[in-house]
Each structure stands twice: as structure tokens, then as C-alpha cells.
Amino acid sequence: MSELFDPGFLSRIQKLVLSMGITVSGSMSGNRKSRSKGMSVEFSDFREYTEGDDFRRIDWNAYGRFEKLFVKLFMEEKEAPVSIFLDTSSSMNWGMPNKSYSSRRLAAALSFMALSNYDRLSLYCITDCNASSLVSLRGTHAFHSILNLLENVKYDGTTDIKKGIENSSIKANRGITIIISDFFSTGSVMDTIKYLKYYKQDVYICHTLSPQELSPDLNSGCRVVDCETGRYKDLVVSKELLKAYGKALKYFVEKMESDCFSQSASYVLFDTSFDVEQIIKKVVGA
Amino acid sequence: MSFYSPLAFIMGFTIPAVILLYMLKQRFEETSVSSIYLWQQALNNIEANAPWQKLKRSLLMLLQITAMLLFIMALANPYIRGLSTKTSNLIIAIDTSMSMQAADTKPSRFHEAKKRAASIVSNMKPGSKVTLVAMGANNTVYESLNTDKNSLQDKINSLEVTNAAGNIEEAAALLSSLSGQFPNTKTYVIGDTPLETALDGYEFINVGNNGDNYALVHQAHVFTPDGITALTRLGSFSSQDSRLNVSLYVDGQIFDSQRVQTGPGEFVNIYWDNIPQYASLLECRLESTDSLNTDNIIYDVITRSYDKKAVLVTDRNIFLEKAFSLVKGLKLYKSSYEDVPLLSGYDLYVYDGMVPEKLPDGNVIILNPHRNDLFGIIGKVKHPGLYKPEHELFKHIKEFPFTIGTASVLDVPSWGEEMLNSDKGAIIFGGIHENRRIIVFGFDVHDSNIVLKPAFPILISDIAGWLLPDRVLDLDRAYPHQAVELNLNPVTSKAYVYSPSGVKTQIAPPFPSGAFEKTYETGVYKLVQEAEGVLAENYFTVNCPQAESDLKLKLYKTNDEVSNTSHTPDGSEGMPLINILLWTALPILLIEWWVYSNAV
Structure with missing residues (x-):
């Protein structure tokens, strides 16, 4: 077990349940309510008997009352395809606490919860230069693979999230997609959400920002260099500039939030100074 | 304080360069950030992305400029004049x-x-x-x-x-x-x-x-049928075009005013027409102030020639008679030897073949003299070899060589100077004696072919002009502190000059009067001559020298x-300041370094 994922952390997340209140479709049975009617004990609906139906599922009480044959339908529980996209560009390896640390813990926690709930998990570490992924994992025994991937991931280059998602193996099945990123990236977030919605995904946006990004503390004069592109800006830090930065940040967050809202996606601002458990509760509660 | 190398101040252009660098955005310490996206948005919001920023008070900048000034001063190699250690x-x-x-x-x-x-x-x-x-x-x-x-x-x-x-x-x-x-x-x-x-x-x-300066450099006049026409010459010693007002005063009253356009270094002639005939003093003024006002005024005295009387005492000399009668403004009278003692009141006496026992009351020409008390005669010579005359009066004769049959070689007295010389001695001399202008010809014009030369009437005219000056001053222009010869009347017993400010200076007696030297002021001087109780006034002017008007x-x-x-490499004439400047610059540089290091 590494420093990134200590035993205490893992035991805490085991207690959390990923309950997203959606139904999924698929062939493998799981812990999710499905639109398919199957063999579970949970009653779903009635319908008239048609030729070929299983006699055992005829509700004779209903026949007694209505003199018509009705068949009982039960909810079939199925697995949910959960896809987690973790931005591993250079900008995510920045801040104190480091965004890479917090975001990987969040990804690990969400992965563990998905595997614990018998969901089919895919984890994608997306970057333009060094992408890696694990797809279609089931069961908690696969969690060590997740940890292994997250511990060895390299943060480098820039990220086009939409492109990264397009290159993934997402199918047109209902599922859950979680994107963990600072969204200082190329590609429109709106287009990304639309793309995922097209593939019938419930989208969760974990907008990861460090305290230094939320409230910068710079010297009176400095040259800020973009760690991804190397581009820079000379700043004479003043109250006016900090105020303008705060205004730009607020607009950035609010724009993300409104884009998500308009596409029925969930948005969570992930301040890396907060505990991951708190964020997970926010995600689950979202 | 003076500088051995003032050209070093050219380096002063580096000072604005330092200020310019401070106006440029300063070099910042690099800080890595996840993204400059939000900073870019912030900068766009406050529009602070201009290449220049407002110059702020900066201790560093002040220290750097001070140090640079000290270095430039040191390059100029200054010294304090007078703090010499060697010069005595x-x-x-x-x-x-x-x-x-x-x-x-x-x-x-x-x-x-x-x-x-x-x-x-x-x-x-x-x-x-x-x-x-x-x-x-x-x-x-x-x-x-x-x-x-x-x-x-x-x-x-x-x-x-x-x-x-x-x-x-x-x-x-x-x-x-x-x-x-x-x-x-x-x-x-x-x-x-x-x-x-x-x-x-x-x-x-x-x-x-x-300084820019304008000057009135020349004033002259001519008589015309309509009166007097005056000329004023205005010189511009300025570097720019100007329009100037110039006024002419006649006998103290304003006569006319003109507006004159001049360019840099130009000289403009201004004409003033129809000045009354009776005018005696012209005074032209530049009605504006410039760097030098003294030369903004110029004077001109109008002198009128009147007909002079000359008497020719001769046995018979048609050549002289004709030649003198051609002299403009001269009325010629003829007389015989017998009447000489009775002659008086003439401006010029021409004695042909005789010398009066007593000098008359006018100027004198003596031709073919005999022995007398006024000057000596060395002897007679035949066909003297004449030297080319150098005297101003003979300037026209130079081109017309002539010969003489028999001539008296003259013993030139102390008051006279040779005008025509020969291999045997002086043949013609002239000078001023007892306040009279005298010219002596040592030969009879009948015994020479000079009278047949076209230049003879010109020579006589020039001689008459010298003997009978129209003006008290022979010079066309007189300048301050210039010694001027004044033409006194032959009968003057006392003469004095009043300066423009009224200072009176006696110039005669003693006779000859000598040059008048107290021309300190510019303006109109008055010469007063006293003869037998009668006062005669004449005027002459002293104007500014043009050479002094050009200040540029x-x-x-x-x-x-x-x-x-003025460069003295060893700096021995003054106390050099270069070391003081350099030693002052050093601590300033150290302070600058400290301020920079500690980011004060």
C-alpha cells in the first residue's frame, strides 16, 4: 500500500456508497436497478399475458379479480458502466496540496466504490502525449490494478479532454462518466458534455483547483509561466489585478457550472485543500 | 568649474535611456503556474498589457541616474578654475x-x-x-x-x-x-x-x-530734384525670418516708417524718398529690441557744398585757367602779380610763377616758384627722370606718363610730403602749413606735356578737392575710438568738438590740430570753429562698427x-575633480547594489 492510498483512506471509502439514482442497461448482472425485467425479488409492473410467457409468473390473484391473465414483472439488477477520466496534463501536477495527489485519491475512491458496487469500471488517464487506461474492470479484486495505474501515472503535456474521451471505448450504453480535471485545457467543455450525453452518459464534472489557483499569493512583480505551454505573462500584482483575477475565476467556474446545468450534468468544484471524502459525499449527493 | 573634455557630455543621452528602461516593464521573477488562462483574462480586464508603464518613483533609478551623471561628469574631466597649485x-x-x-x-x-x-x-x-x-x-x-x-x-x-x-x-x-x-x-x-x-x-x-541681432549697418543720401533720397542698409544676424519696423527721423522729427522682411544672414536696402532739401541730420532707428541695441540706430549728416572762390594769379596760363574753370563748384577769378597784396576772401589762391611774401587767408597752389622763405629750392634740372607717382592725388596720372623740360628740385619742408619725385629730387610736394593746405609744383606747366594729357583736368579737379574739402571729415565712415582728422578752416583760430552727450573737447590751438581721438560715443559730433569772433558749426557722425553686430x-x-x-592634459591649471567624482560614484553604486539585493 502506498502513501497515496493508505489503509485508513481505503476503509473510509468502503463505507461510502455510490448511489446515483439511475438505471442502466447491460447484460451482466450487478447491483444497479435495470430497465430490464428479470428475476429479482423487487416487483416492477404487470402486463397481460402473451403467448410464450412463463406460466410461473402469471398472477393468479389478478386473474381471480379481473378474469384476465396478467404476468408479474420484476426489476432486474444489472451492473453500471462507470468511466472515470482523469486529466494527467502538466497543469494537474501543481498546487499545494498537489492537484495530482488529490485527484488520484478521488479517482481511486470513486473506482473502489464502483468496483464494490459490482459496476464495470473503466479508468482513463488522458493526456495528449502519454495516455493510459484500464477498461472493463469488475470486482474489488481489480482495485490493485487501479492503484498500480494511478501510482505510476505521469503528468506531462497538455490535454484535449474531448479528444481523449472520443478516443476511449465508451459505447452508446447508459452509464456514468466522471471527469476529473482543472479544465485548463483545449477543447470545449460544452462539446464534451454534449458528446457524452449523446452516448447516454450521466456526466459528473469534478473541477479540480488548488487553493493557490482559487486565491493566488504572488509577489508584487512576477512573470507567471504556464507549466504546460511555457507561455508567460508579466504581472505587476496589485489589488486591481487580484480583483480582476477573482472576477475571471468566478466567471470561469460559473460558466462551467451553467454549462453543466444546461446539459443536466453534475458539477462539483474540488478544492484540493478539502478531504476527498467530503468531495465524494458531494459527488454522491450531487 | 570648467571641463577639459566637454564633448563627453554627449554621453548625457544615456540618461534618458535609463529612464526609458524604467518605463519599460521591469524584468520579473519567474513563477510557474498551472495555467496563465485566468491571468490573461484578468489582464484583459484591466487592460494593463501596454508595453509602457507610467514612470514610478524608483530609488534604484535615481541611484543609477546619479551614478551615470557622475561618470559622465568624470568623462568630461572637470576642474575648478583658480584652484591652481602651480600657476603664479x-x-x-x-x-x-x-x-x-x-x-x-x-x-x-x-x-x-x-x-x-x-x-x-x-x-x-x-x-x-x-x-x-x-x-x-x-x-x-x-x-x-x-x-x-x-x-x-x-x-x-x-x-x-x-x-x-x-x-x-x-x-x-x-x-x-x-x-x-x-x-x-x-x-x-x-x-x-x-x-x-x-x-x-x-x-x-x-x-x-x-544671441539674435539686427543692425543698421549703413546710412547714406543723395540729392535729387525731388529732395533727398536716403539709403539705409539693414543687416540680419539672426537665424530666423523677421519682420522689423524701421523709422527715419529727419532733424529729430519722425519722417517715415517702414516694415521690412529679412531672412537669416540677409542684408536689406531701405530707401527713403522725398526728404526735404533743408534736412541736415538723418537718424534711422530699428524699432525693436534684440540682443544688442546699440547698433539699432545710425546717423547721417547731410552736408551741402557751396560754390568756392579761387583766384588765379598768373601772367598768362590758359591751361590752368581752363582746367580750374572745369572744377565743379569753383568760381575762378583772375588776377595779376601786382594785385597780390590786395587779394583776400578767396578759398583758393593759385600762384603761377610767383610765391607770395605772406600766406593768404586760404589754401594755396604754387606753380613754378622762385626762391622764397616758405620752402627751399635745391636747383634747376633739365628733363628730370620722373618716378611713377604713388600719391593718391596722382592716381589718374599714373596711366598717362608725361615729361618736363626744366624743373626746380624742391626742398620739401617738414610740414610737406613728396607727391611727385624724380631722380634729382622732389618736383611736387604738398602739406598743411599754418592751417592752410598748400601744393607746390616745381615746374611751369607750359614746359611740360602734362597739360596735353586727358588726365590733366582730372588732376586739377582732384587737387582742388583736396585743397577745398566739403566736409569736416574726410572719411566716409567713422567708428567709435577711431582717431579722425578734422578739416579746419584756414582762418580758424580756435576749434572744439562737442560729443553726442555734450562733452566739450578743444582740438585747436595748437595747430596743426592733430586727430580727434575721443570718438567714444556713437552719434552726432559738433565741430565748432572760431575765426575772428565768428563761430562756424559743422557736424560729423560716428556709427557702430558692423563687425561687432554679428554675435553668432x-x-x-x-x-x-x-x-x-584650452585643453591642458595634465590639468595643472585647475584642481581636477575626476577622482572626487569617481570616488563619489563608487558608494552610490554600492548603495544601488544593496538596494537591489535587498529589494528596498
């Missing part, structure tokens, strides 16, 4: 010429020159001997080898500027002579015109300041001269 003999020459009146240096160049001279004296090493020279038309040693500072200060203060033109060549010769007397002599020339030749230890201190020409010349002649 000083010559201070102050220009007193008219251009020193210019007010382009406040309050005037001359005032500034005296101030500089006083400063040198007050700073000089105790025991230094100072020779004070006033440079002007006459370069005079005002004080010699004086060691008393107070006395020297008084002498400097008592110096006065003149209206005269400077004589820089003579000044150079005088200063060279003075400085050569003692080794290690430092010569300061304080003025607006440097010496043309460099002396050892010479330093020129310029007090000029490139000398200034440009000055800069070259200063750089060429």
Missing part, C-alpha cells in the same frame, strides 16, 4: 568691444565677463601676480603684476565696455608678449571672440550665448577654438 602668474584679458554689450547673457556679456574675472581673482592662489588687459579697439594693460585681490577687484569693476570694434590680432600679439615674460603664465581671455593663435597656458572663457559668427568660431586651445 595670471593674465586676465577682458573683451570690452561693442559686442560685449549684448544682452543674450544676462544682464550682459560684459557684466558676465567681469563676474568671471572677479571669480578668477578671488580663487587665485595667494601671491599670484595678475596682469589685467582690456581688449578693444586699443588693447591696453590696465593693471600689471598686481597681487592685491581687492585692488584687482576694484580695477575689474571699473572696466567699462566700449562701442568700438575689437582688434583681436593686436590683442593676440600683446598677450603673447606679456605671457612670454614669465614661465607658467596662465592667460584667460574672457569675451566672445577667441584668439586666432594659441598661446601656452591660454584659456578662452566664452560669455556669449548665441564669433560664437561658432569660439566653440572650435575652445576645444582646440
Whole structure:
């Protein structure tokens, strides 16, 4: 077990349940309510008997009352395809606490919860230069693979999230997609959400920002260099500039939030100074 | 304080460069951030992305500029004049010429020159001997080898500027002579015109300041049927186009005014027509002020010639009679030898073949004289070999050589000068004796072919002009401090001159009067001649010298001269300040480094 994922952390997340209140479709049975009617004990609906139906599922009480044959339908529980996209560009390896640390813990926690709930998990570490992924994992025994991937991931280059998602193996099945990123990236977030919605995904946006990004503390004069592109800006830090930065940040967050809202996606601002458990509760509660 | 290398101040252009660098955005410490996206948005919001920023007060910048100024000053190699350790003999020459009146240096160049001279004296090493020279038309040693500072200060203060033109060549010769007397002599020339030749230890201190000036440089008149037409010549010694008002005053009353357009370095002729015939004094004024106001006024006296009377005493000389009758403004009378004692009241007496026992009351020509008491006759010669005459009166005869049959060789008296010489001696002489102008011909014109020459009537006319001057002053123009010869009447017993400010100076007796030297002021001088109780008044003018009106020409010349002649590499004439400047710059640089390191 590494420093990134200590035993205490893992035991805490085991207690959390990923309950997203959606139904999924698929062939493998799981812990999710499905639109398919199957063999579970949970009653779903009635319908008239048609030729070929299983006699055992005829509700004779209903026949007694209505003199018509009705068949009982039960909810079939199925697995949910959960896809987690973790931005591993250079900008995510920045801040104190480091965004890479917090975001990987969040990804690990969400992965563990998905595997614990018998969901089919895919984890994608997306970057333009060094992408890696694990797809279609089931069961908690696969969690060590997740940890292994997250511990060895390299943060480098820039990220086009939409492109990264397009290159993934997402199918047109209902599922859950979680994107963990600072969204200082190329590609429109709106287009990304639309793309995922097209593939019938419930989208969760974990907008990861460090305290230094939320409230910068710079010297009176400095040259800020973009760690991804190397581009820079000379700043004479003043109250006016900090105020303008705060205004730009607020607009950035609010724009993300409104884009998500308009596409029925969930948005969570992930301040890396907060505990991951708190964020997970926010995600689950979202 | 002076500078050995003033060209180093060209480096002053680096100061704005430093300020410019501070106006450029400063170099910032690099800080890595996840993204500059939000900063870019923030900068766009406050529009602070311009390449220049408002110049802020910066201690670093001030320290850097101070250090740079000190380095530039050090490059200019300054020294404090007068704090000498070696020089013990000083010559201070102050220009007193008219251009020193210019007010382009406040309050005037001359005032500034005296101030500089006083400063040198007050700073000089105790025991230094100072020779004070006033440079002007006459370069005079005002004080010699004086060691008393107070006395020297008084002498400097008592110096006065003149209206005269400077004589820089003579000044150079005088200063060279003075400085050569003692080794290690430092010569300061304080003025607006440097010496043309460099002396050892010479330093020129310029007090000029490139002033614009306009001057009235010439005034003349001619008589016309409609009256008098005057000409005024206006000179522009300015670097710009100007429109100037020029007024003419006739006998003290304004007559006319004209607006004149001039360009840089131009001379403009202004004509004034229909001036009344009775006018006697023209005064032209430039109705504006410039750097030098003295030359903004010019005077012209209108003199009228009246018919003169001449008497020809001769046995018979048709050539002389014809020649004199052709002289304009001269009425000729003829007389015989017998009537000589009775003759009086003529302006000119022509004695042909005789010499009067007593000089008449007018000017005299004597031809073919016999022995007499007035001058001596050495002897008679035949066919003398005539030398080419050099005298001004014979300028037209030069081209018409003539011969003489028999001539008397004349013994030229002390008051006369030879006008025509031969291998045997003087044949013609002239001069002023007992206030009379006298010319003596040692031959009979009948015994010479001179009378057949076309130049003979011209010679007679020129002689008559010299013998009967129309003006009291022979010169066309007289300038301040110029000694002028005044033409007194033959019968004048007493003569004196009133200056424009009314100062009276007696010039005769004794006779001959000699030159009048007190032409210190510009303006109209009055000559009063007294003869047998009757006073006769004549006027002449003294105007500003044109050479002094050009304030710029000398200034440009000055800069070259200063750089060429005043440099003394070992700095022995003043206390060098270069080390002080460099040692001052060092702690400033250290402070600058400390401020930079500690980000104060």
C-alpha cells in the first residue's frame, strides 16, 4: 500500500456508497436497478399475458379479480458502466496540496466504490502525449490494478479532454462518466458534455483547483509561466489585478457550472485543500 | 568649474535611456503556474498589457541616474578654475568691444565677463601676480603684476565696455608678449571672440550665448530734384525670418516708417524718398529690441557744398585757367602779380610763377616758384627722370606718363610730403602749413606735356578737392575710438568738438590740430570753429562698427577654438575633480547594489 492510498483512506471509502439514482442497461448482472425485467425479488409492473410467457409468473390473484391473465414483472439488477477520466496534463501536477495527489485519491475512491458496487469500471488517464487506461474492470479484486495505474501515472503535456474521451471505448450504453480535471485545457467543455450525453452518459464534472489557483499569493512583480505551454505573462500584482483575477475565476467556474446545468450534468468544484471524502459525499449527493 | 573634455557630455543621452528602461516593464521573477488562462483574462480586464508603464518613483533609478551623471561628469574631466597649485602668474584679458554689450547673457556679456574675472581673482592662489588687459579697439594693460585681490577687484569693476570694434590680432600679439615674460603664465581671455593663435597656458572663457541681432549697418543720401533720397542698409544676424519696423527721423522729427522682411544672414536696402532739401541730420532707428541695441540706430549728416572762390594769379596760363574753370563748384577769378597784396576772401589762391611774401587767408597752389622763405629750392634740372607717382592725388596720372623740360628740385619742408619725385629730387610736394593746405609744383606747366594729357583736368579737379574739402571729415565712415582728422578752416583760430552727450573737447590751438581721438560715443559730433569772433558749426557722425553686430559668427568660431586651445592634459591649471567624482560614484553604486539585493 502506498502513501497515496493508505489503509485508513481505503476503509473510509468502503463505507461510502455510490448511489446515483439511475438505471442502466447491460447484460451482466450487478447491483444497479435495470430497465430490464428479470428475476429479482423487487416487483416492477404487470402486463397481460402473451403467448410464450412463463406460466410461473402469471398472477393468479389478478386473474381471480379481473378474469384476465396478467404476468408479474420484476426489476432486474444489472451492473453500471462507470468511466472515470482523469486529466494527467502538466497543469494537474501543481498546487499545494498537489492537484495530482488529490485527484488520484478521488479517482481511486470513486473506482473502489464502483468496483464494490459490482459496476464495470473503466479508468482513463488522458493526456495528449502519454495516455493510459484500464477498461472493463469488475470486482474489488481489480482495485490493485487501479492503484498500480494511478501510482505510476505521469503528468506531462497538455490535454484535449474531448479528444481523449472520443478516443476511449465508451459505447452508446447508459452509464456514468466522471471527469476529473482543472479544465485548463483545449477543447470545449460544452462539446464534451454534449458528446457524452449523446452516448447516454450521466456526466459528473469534478473541477479540480488548488487553493493557490482559487486565491493566488504572488509577489508584487512576477512573470507567471504556464507549466504546460511555457507561455508567460508579466504581472505587476496589485489589488486591481487580484480583483480582476477573482472576477475571471468566478466567471470561469460559473460558466462551467451553467454549462453543466444546461446539459443536466453534475458539477462539483474540488478544492484540493478539502478531504476527498467530503468531495465524494458531494459527488454522491450531487 | 570648467571641463577639459566637454564633448563627453554627449554621453548625457544615456540618461534618458535609463529612464526609458524604467518605463519599460521591469524584468520579473519567474513563477510557474498551472495555467496563465485566468491571468490573461484578468489582464484583459484591466487592460494593463501596454508595453509602457507610467514612470514610478524608483530609488534604484535615481541611484543609477546619479551614478551615470557622475561618470559622465568624470568623462568630461572637470576642474575648478583658480584652484591652481602651480600657476603664479595670471593674465586676465577682458573683451570690452561693442559686442560685449549684448544682452543674450544676462544682464550682459560684459557684466558676465567681469563676474568671471572677479571669480578668477578671488580663487587665485595667494601671491599670484595678475596682469589685467582690456581688449578693444586699443588693447591696453590696465593693471600689471598686481597681487592685491581687492585692488584687482576694484580695477575689474571699473572696466567699462566700449562701442568700438575689437582688434583681436593686436590683442593676440600683446598677450603673447606679456605671457612670454614669465614661465607658467596662465592667460584667460574672457569675451566672445577667441584668439586666432594659441598661446601656452591660454584659456578662452566664452560669455556669449548665441544671441539674435539686427543692425543698421549703413546710412547714406543723395540729392535729387525731388529732395533727398536716403539709403539705409539693414543687416540680419539672426537665424530666423523677421519682420522689423524701421523709422527715419529727419532733424529729430519722425519722417517715415517702414516694415521690412529679412531672412537669416540677409542684408536689406531701405530707401527713403522725398526728404526735404533743408534736412541736415538723418537718424534711422530699428524699432525693436534684440540682443544688442546699440547698433539699432545710425546717423547721417547731410552736408551741402557751396560754390568756392579761387583766384588765379598768373601772367598768362590758359591751361590752368581752363582746367580750374572745369572744377565743379569753383568760381575762378583772375588776377595779376601786382594785385597780390590786395587779394583776400578767396578759398583758393593759385600762384603761377610767383610765391607770395605772406600766406593768404586760404589754401594755396604754387606753380613754378622762385626762391622764397616758405620752402627751399635745391636747383634747376633739365628733363628730370620722373618716378611713377604713388600719391593718391596722382592716381589718374599714373596711366598717362608725361615729361618736363626744366624743373626746380624742391626742398620739401617738414610740414610737406613728396607727391611727385624724380631722380634729382622732389618736383611736387604738398602739406598743411599754418592751417592752410598748400601744393607746390616745381615746374611751369607750359614746359611740360602734362597739360596735353586727358588726365590733366582730372588732376586739377582732384587737387582742388583736396585743397577745398566739403566736409569736416574726410572719411566716409567713422567708428567709435577711431582717431579722425578734422578739416579746419584756414582762418580758424580756435576749434572744439562737442560729443553726442555734450562733452566739450578743444582740438585747436595748437595747430596743426592733430586727430580727434575721443570718438567714444556713437552719434552726432559738433565741430565748432572760431575765426575772428565768428563761430562756424559743422557736424560729423560716428556709427557702430558692423563687425561687432554679428554675435553668432564669433560664437561658432569660439566653440572650435575652445576645444582646440584650452585643453591642458595634465590639468595643472585647475584642481581636477575626476577622482572626487569617481570616488563619489563608487558608494552610490554600492548603495544601488544593496538596494537591489535587498529589494528596498
